[in-house]
Amino acid sequence: MSIATGQATRPLIGQVAKRPSILSRVIAHRTDYLYVLPAIIVMLVVIAFPIYYTIELSFFRTPPNLQMRDKIWTGIDNYRTVLSSSVFHEVTIQTIIWTAASTFFAFLLGLGAALSLHREFIGRGVMRALLLIPYVISAVAASYVWKWLYHSDFGVIGAISVQLGFTDEPINFLDNRQTVLASLIVVNIWKEFSFAMVMLMAGLQTVPDQLIRAAQVDGANAWNRFWHVTFPHLKGVSMVTVLLLMVANFNSFIIPFVMTGGGPADASHIWITHIYQLAFGRQQWGIASAYAVILFVVMMALGYFYVKALTRGDEARAG
């Protein structure tokens, strides 16, 4: 398989009416597959099989001892159980709040940081590195550190708010149904806003400087320069960033799981932690699988936009 043939087939398909049969094209490209074969094997074992098996399990009642030979066919009962449970509704709302708030604020902080760091100044590189550290360290470490900061008796956040006179006694952030979700969202934003920052900083470099200067000469103020010149250039990056943040937040597990385990009284559960609890806490694997399939469908919708945003220009490149 020479490089030339590999490239030539592509344009031909569009132009020539008589398209070579799939089989002959597969045979013509047979050596190409050798390169992807190891990856495909790994993917089949650990991706295709799990997806298939999750779907299968979602139609069965599973025994608590996990001897799957004894599972009982129940049709769509598991789906009905999930969709009609009131905990599911509550958790869904929490998931939406968690995802939307985390994404929105992480993006906003990231955008502000990227714009502020765009100008050259001494210590800029150090600052970027410092701001990125929370993104690099493990979410488990972040969860423990914040759990300690939020500690109901000796937590530093509680102590500071007492010293500053906001409250009379330390607030019990994580043991309170009203504050727990917001407290976790703060941790999540702390952890990931610098991801948005880095993405947008890279995006800012693609904004032509001449345009900004031209706008400046024309008398546009800083806000107008940002809104009419800079921001339109950032649209593509922003879309990818927001999508990636949304996916990451929707799928996040460690922060709620380690910090509160979904409590108190399910107030900080999101879909993922709830599924985990159903499967590994209560051994209701059938119901958890149905739940996972629902999550799967929702993710497919997001995934469609994700792939579209990510592969922009992929086909245009000759490569």
Next chain:
Amino acid sequence: MTDITLQRTRPVVKKPIDWWRWAGRFFLTFLLIFTVLPMAWMILTSVKSQFAAMQYPPQWWPAEPTLNNYFKLLDPTNRVGADFLRYFWNSFYVSLLTTILGVVVAVPAAYAFSRFRFPGRNFLFFGVLVRNMFPAVVFLMPLFLLMRWLGLVNTHGSLILTYLTFGLPLSIWLLKGFYDNIPIQLEQAARIDGATRFQAFLLIVMPLSTPGIIATSIFSFIGAWNEYVYAYTFLSRDDQMTLPVGIQRFFTEFATDWPGLMAATFMMSVPVVVLFLVLQKYFVRALTEGAVKH
């Protein structure tokens, strides 16, 4: 990140006070405090004694700083230290093996996705991408059963195999971006000079893609080092655990040893932070690769 310096030739315009600039400075200061304070408090707590940490109002600055918590963790003769060092080693070894295996599998695949147009390419590639979308938990239940059938529960093999799944798609995606940027003419020239396809790949493309491979390796190492969900589910034997799971198991027994826990968290973060600081350029490049077309 080097292009920034090239663009900065803007003439200095004398202006009264640039409020936006000041807003930017205040904002950065705020972000810096927000980012650094938790980490600073972690370090401050880790050099306190148990007694000093459990005070209200807190000791803002440790009155008698002590490194005892660290000595305890690094001392193989006591139980705490022996366990901690074993977890550390387990984490290191699992992450390293995952990284090496992942790169070995991902390099040819990424190269193929970048260079060849074989039938099914798009389908496979989207399959690879979409994998990124799915949370560990969806794969957790069937994989747990699979590992039970394979007899891999409580072994590091189960972790390495599963870490490959979330590492691979990302690695393939990142590496493909790097290969896309290597001019195809170089290979063609080598082919004309009589190299086989594979020789051209091995001798021309591989050396040029070293930065990409480094970037990808950092990513998958950090990913594996920080992984928690699978390790938490697959491992129940104490001597097999990796750090993120290990320190949890370990400190909930003595639920209140916060200074010890903070010292352990610090130690756990050191390798990835050092790796990140040393190879920051590659890390940032890997992070933004694909999303931003330069």
